[in-house]
Amino acid sequence: MHFTSFHALISSLIFLFYWLIIVATTLRVVFKRRPTTYVIAWMLVIYILPIVGIILYFALGEAHLGxxxxxxxxxxxxxxxxxxxxxxxxxxxxxSNVSSVSKPIFQLCKHQTGLDxxxxxxxxxxxxxxxxxxxxxxxxxxxxxxxxxxxxxxxxxxxxxxxxxxxxxxxxxxxxxxxxxxxxxxxxxxxxxxxxxxxxxxxxxxxxxxxxxxxxxxxxxxxxxxxxxxxxxxxxxxxxxxxxxxxxxxxxxxxxxxxxxxxxxxxxxxxxxxxxxxxxxxxxxxxxxxxxxxxxxxxxxxxxxxHIMQLIASGPGYMENMIHQVLLTAIYSAQEQIIFTTPYLVPSDDILHAVCTAAQRGVEVIIIIPKKNDSLMVKWASRAFFSELLDGGVKLYQFNDNLLHSKSVLIDKQLSLVGTVNLDMRSLWLNFEITAVIDDAEFAQSLFTLLQTYLANSDEVSTKEWKNRPVWQHVVERLFYFFAPLL
The missing domain is CATH 3.30.870.10 (Endonuclease Chain A)
Incomplete structure (x- = not known):
């Protein structure tokens, strides 16, 4: 009898201790003030995978340098x-004598870095x-x-x-x-x-x-x-x-x-x-x-x-959210056209909404991604965003034959962003990255000419065909979408 009571007490204490850890970890996730989808994804991982979810969060959930x-x-x-x-x-x-489309970005850089x-x-x-x-x-x-x-x-x-x-x-x-x-x-x-x-x-x-x-x-x-x-x-x-x-x-x-x-x-x-x-x-x-x-x-x-330029360095220990802010500023500055190239398309909610808003206000938005990808998870997570992008008026192209690994943004054939940043959560929030910001029509024309060769070797994603894809693909896409904020 005493053994049974002792066992029940120990079990209750372990259960209480576990839930205290769950509560503490949940509060830690919420107080980090990350995007809502990021928070929800981690909370599900923590609740669905007992103990393991907590270990994963402290190993992978925060960008602590040590x-x-x-x-x-x-x-x-x-x-x-x-x-x-x-x-x-x-x-x-x-x-500070820059083009009108580039001015908001250079103002942002000036206030964040102190440099024109x-x-x-x-x-x-x-x-x-x-x-x-x-x-x-x-x-x-x-x-x-x-x-x-x-x-x-x-x-x-x-x-x-x-x-x-x-x-x-x-x-x-x-x-x-x-x-x-x-x-x-x-x-x-x-x-x-x-x-x-x-x-x-x-x-x-x-x-x-x-x-x-x-x-x-x-x-x-x-x-x-x-x-x-x-x-x-x-x-x-x-x-x-x-x-x-x-x-x-x-x-x-x-x-x-x-x-x-x-x-x-x-x-x-x-x-x-x-x-x-x-x-x-x-x-x-x-x-x-x-x-x-x-x-x-x-x-x-x-x-x-x-060739007026700036360099944006991002990563732990650098200005938080800087590259994310630069991308959003560039998208909202566009008046005529935006062309993205990225091998991995797992955007934040803010960038997703920004590109769809740009398309809906009449800006031609083109995103070129590879048809084949070296990451199975990223491939399927990317596809989970296709419907919203297509419904928002964004044109999606899939590059044939080889893996398009270029990372670039071209705004109004004037402002170019070229560097190491993918349109995914890892590049936006975690990795040490660098992007060259270039305000120059001559360079932009060179980039535009290159992007036209990419488009000539790409197939546009048809909205009609996309909506008629097999049901099993919907299921797989939603499954990997769950992991999108963590990729």
Missing amino acids: QQRVKRAQKMRPTISKFINKLNEFSNIFT GINGNHIELLSNTNDIFDRLIEDINQATSNIEMVFYIWNKGGRADDVENALIQASKRGVVCRLMVDSAGSRHFIRTDASKRMREAGIIIIEVLKVNLFRFMFRRLDLRQHRKVVIIDNYISYTGSMNIVDPRYFKQNKHVGEWVDIMVRMNGPITTLMGAIYASDWELETGKRLSLPQITDFAEPPEEKK
Whole structure:
């Protein structure tokens, strides 16, 4: 009898303790003030999966950097603020004389970062894989002082090996070479002979955000360094969607074809800001401080209305929601046309409503996504948004044959956003990302011409055919839609 009473007491205490944890976790989710769909999804996970749901939330639900990185981020802020103030002393490289469609974004950047549009840059859109590798290797071969890189994926083979060899030769002639690669995205490369050869040649390679199951107590487990950046001699810089991979040798077992990417090659004052972002990432990861680039010593004379730019860096430790705000501002600024390219389409409710509202006020809204996708979950979650987008007047196109991996937004053939950001919750709220904001009609025309080639190789999603798809597809889409806020 006493044993039965003791057992009942223990059971009651365990039950009470469990529900106290459930209540505490629920309050924590709600107080984070994330989008409603995000909150509801996590609450369902917590309630449907006892104990496991709570563990998943604390491992994956919050973008906490870890105490050590938070301290480093706080320590860096005065240095970055001082650098921005110093930049502003060189007023000739800044301008507020931007186009009407771009003005709201540059005003947002000014108030959030303290910097106006950066003038006098020379930029080039590169869309052919071999051309990108050729230009990058040529610039590496001509480097004289330093090369800094950060990439989500580095995959040996083909043209990636050519980059490896060029970096080794640069290091041997005295160029300081630093490379950061994401631990998850580049997990195979980190353990290859290629990585060993590069280190032996004096190249500093840092594995960023190391993946380790024991680290989830101190840092969110699936944080990703998703930037793609190259800086050469503090003068030339690159960013865009392409990792250091040769598409002929990358993920061919997924049967999605070769990845199609774009990069932007830049020189001029904008590279100064790129260098500051890289130095911040380096210190955040290693705790070691890099010298910030010398301001305008290398900048070409500003040209009126020539390639006015800004760089938007996002991720934990950076301005919260910044890239989300920039995208919303761009969408609401559009008067004639918006064209998106993204491999992963899992938008926030705010962006979904913004693009549908734009279409309903007469703006032509086009979204180009790949027909085949390397992520099964994202593919089906994306399809869950098709009906609302089509009903809202948005034109959806699916790119044939290969996996369209380019991430771009073109507004009114004037404002371009090119970088690493996908239209999904992970890019918008979690990953370390970077986007180049470009106010220039000439560059926009180059991007528009490229987008027309994408459209020529794409099939438009028919509203009538979409509504007549099999019932089982509806079921699968709604199932994966449940996970959309968590992808």
